[in-house]
Amino acid sequence: MATPLYDALVAKVRDWSNKPEVSTIPNSVIQDCLKYSADEAYRLLRIPPLEEIVTYTVEASDNIGEENSGTSYTTFNIPEDLTQFIYVRTLESATNQSKMFNEITDKRSFFDPYAESYSSNRWIWQEGKIYIKPQLEVGTILEIHYYKRLPSLNAVYNVVPLNYLVSLSDELQPYLDLVVSGGTNLYFSTSGGVTRVFSTSEEAASYDSTVTAKMYVGKEVSNWLRDQNERLVIWGALYNLGAYIFDDSMEKRYQMKFMEGIESLNKEERWRRSLGGNVQINVNTNGLI
Helix, strand or coil: CCCHHHHHHHHHHHHHHCCHHHHHCCHHHHHHHHHHHHHHHHHHCCCHHHEEEEEEECCHHHEECCCCCCCCEEEEECCCCEEEEEEEEEEECCCCCCCECCEECCHHHHHCCCCCCCCCCEEEEECCEEEEECCCCCCCEEEEEEEECCCCCCCECCCCHHHCCCCCCHHHCCCEEEECCCCEEEEEEEECCEEEEECCHHHHHHHCCCCEEEEEEECECCCHHHHHCHHHHHHHHHHHHHHHCCCHHHHHHHHHHHHHHHHHHHHHHHHHHCCCCCCCCCCCCCCCC
């Protein structure tokens, strides 16, 4: 599949290295260096492009133990792209009361029904799951705000009916490109003036007997690091490349530039958050004052 933006990024890493020996290094090594650079950026950056908000509706299977017992709780899977939580709260519940879960406890205190607690709303995470007390009503809607990993630098959209917008022409499709070979077919049929898209010809024929097939490939998925701040990911790739070719000076130079870029972006974001109003910080002294 065509990935012109990613391919250009790989070429820029070679160009910026300014070392003749890099021309013989396989593309796979350069791609690994870019991946390691992005991985480290996601661990360290705390900026709006990496923020995400999702909602989750509590189901009966999420509730463990008898309601209102000391050992009852609600548990569900953590988002797969999560790197750090910002907050967890309820948006709606059976009692129409919103709750912010401010107390994160250790695991032993959470599962101990006799442990002292300063808030009735507690939560932890372990083994890819969030655990919440008290147990939530089925149908409660939770909002999870967190920092995330972005898609791979060379990610492309899947060729599926969901990614084709029937209201737009092929030339204006935001996620797919029409091709004559090397792609994946989508099938179109129209009934009662309404055109629908299907993954298989059988599904399309069941909607209407006249079926048209077209072939598409996915376009590159947008990525903030690659598209808006490529210099940072290039510096990170160059310091990993320096480690690969045993060039200590190159590794240290670009590691310093990479870390300075990370700190500059984080510092700028902290400064922005301090503007537009008074900054208020709440401190819970647990009765010590």
